[in-house]
Amino acid sequence: MTTETTTGRPVKYAALEWRNKQGEKFDSYQEDSLCYLKEDENPYTGKAIELYENGNPSLEGEFHEGRAHGEEVWWYENGNKNSLVTFRHGDRHGPHLVWYEEGQLQIDVCYTEGKRDGRHAVYYEGGQIRSEAYFENDNLDGSYTTWFEDGSKRSERTFKAGEELKRMEWNQKGEQKKLNNWKADGTPRN
Incomplete structure (x- = not known):
């Protein structure tokens, strides 16, 4: 005791x-x-x-x-x-x-027994969302999306148990970027 x-x-x-x-x-x-x-x-x-x-x-x-x-x-x-x-x-x-x-809120994240678990959101100083990701047992698990300050989408990624399965990125004009290791649909090149 x-x-x-x-x-x-x-x-x-x-x-x-x-x-x-x-x-x-x-x-x-x-x-x-x-x-x-x-x-x-x-x-x-x-x-x-x-x-x-x-x-x-x-x-x-x-x-x-x-x-x-x-x-x-x-x-x-x-x-x-x-x-x-x-x-x-x-x-x-x-x-x-x-x-x-x-x-203004900058970061909103939840922990379970010392590990990130659930939604993790980051905001710009003006209140617009900057990024939103989901965690399970401290590993990215699910969608991870980022936005430019004007609200347009910057990137969209998908994870399972920390492994990245899909990735797409855009410039501020909304045009999809060409990524060396990823196809246009966001899946990895083999």
Whole structure:
């Protein structure tokens, strides 16, 4: 059974450190390390916060038994959200969202047990979709489409378990590009 340190109120990230199994200490997250309050022997459970000089939050996160667990939210200094990542037992699990500084959504991706799973969308700053892809178990699986900023299609690709099966690309005039290793219908040349 793991003993843990729990505090009733958030601590500053500066009060935390990460340690690996060999006991090495780090000021920030390292793979296969756990979070501790400095000078404490037990993994940390609770909230952590970091503030800008103006008093606005820059980062808030939650930990359980030394691992990120729950939402981790980053903010721009102007108070707008920068990103939101959801963790479960140290792995990304759930939505991972990123915004431009003025508040427009930039990236929308979902994780399951640390792996991309489902729709992954990226947007231009004006709100137009830039790319949309589908993942299963961290592999591209299904359509992967990109667009120019004016909304016209740039490319369309199809994947199965990470293997590219089909590819077509267009220029900004809407004319299909000739690709060396792909036929006009998007299938690979043999």
